[in-house]
Amino acid sequence: METGNHSCGADFTLVGLFQYGHMDTFLFTVITILFAVALIGNITLVHLIRLDQRLHTPMYFLLSQLSIIDMMYISTTVPKMAANFLSDTKTISFLGCEIQTFLFVTLGGSEALLLGFMSYDRYIAICWPLHYPVLMSRKICCSMVAGTWGSSSVNALVHTVYVFHLPFCGSRIVDHFFCEVPSLLPLVCGDTSQYEHTVFVSGIVFLLLPFLAILASYARVLVVVLQMSSGQGQSRAVSTCSSHLTVASLFYVTTLSTYTQPHSLHSPGRDKVVAVLYSIVTPVLNPFIYSLRNKEVMGALRRQMG
Incomplete structure (x- = not known):
């Protein structure tokens, strides 16, 4: 495939969520509120986990890392998206794109892997409780977090460098509300089918495999939970795992539908709606699903509020 530096330098134009100008003010208000809710919720959760000694466990350490990722994740797309609602140009520079x-690929991959490690944590805690202090030591938890960031950054760097060295021709109009690999490929001059196989493989490794691991972990957890004699223990385990599985399903199903489908099957309208779910809705819901259904977190909140 022909490559060249002539694709560099020119700005891109982001179509946005909708193409109807009279909705821009309303959408700006909604997106700004969701952005503020996501930041407040995740900052509160990180703050509680840091301050409360009872939450200094592997499970909450991983949860605090998820909240940090979510804050960065939603901050990568929403501020520019909100600014474009009030702008007439709606452009983004080549470097900015x-x-x-x-950042988006790095944070998305990190979240996907971290959710898998969180399911492993619950699997060990419920199925191998005596081995938990060894298998989920502080060193292992830090290695998990470092591994998610490192592997996701390398994956994102490879895709970003390759895509932005392809020759973009004709219109620079991106039919999306942020720069994302599937939305940029239609602007490339030439056949991208071979590269799409690489995107598919990355989707399998960073999305499908962790999702299958989560489903397998919780299938085993469910078997163990049903064998418990304590009804309270059953209820607590099911509550914790169901909240995690809810978040995981929303995130993985939507991202898989975007990153593992052939380009010919993509629809800009559907892609934008699906992208809202995994780029905005998930970071908003995560802190509330984990906190409102968790007695330990709610107890920490009450203690901090006196």
Whole structure:
């Protein structure tokens, strides 16, 4: 495939969520509120986990890392999206689009892997409780977090460098509300089918495999939970795992539908709606699903509020 530097330098134009100008003010208000809710919820959760000694456990350490990722994740797309609602140009520079793509792929991959490690934590805690202090030591938890960031960054760097060295031709109009690999491929001059196989493989490794691991972990957890004699223990375990599985299903199903489908099956309208779910809705819901259904977190909140 022909490559060249002539694709660099020119700005891209983001179509946005809808193409109807009279909705821009309303959408700006809604998106700004969701952004504020996501930041407040995740900051509160990180703050509680840091301050309350009872939450200094592997499970809550991983949860605090998820909240940090979510804050960065939603901050990568929403501020530019909200600004474009009030702007007539709705442009993003070539470098800005490149940075946004790299950050989005890095944070999305990190969240996907971290959710898998969180399911492993619950599996060990419920199925192998005596081995939990060894298998989920502080060193192992830090290695998990470092591994998610490192592997996701390398994956994002490879995709970003490759895509932005392809020759973009004709219109620079991106039919999306942020720069994302599937939305940029239609602007490339030439056949991208071979590269789409690479995107598919990355989707399998970073999305499908962790999701299958989560389903397998919770299938085993469910078997163990049903054998418990304590009704309270059953209820607590099911509550914890069901909240995690709810978040995981929403995130993985939507991202898989975007990153593992052939380009010919993509629809800009559907892609934008699905992208709202995994780029905005998930970071908003995560802190509330984990906190409102968790007695330990709610207890920490009450203690901090006196």
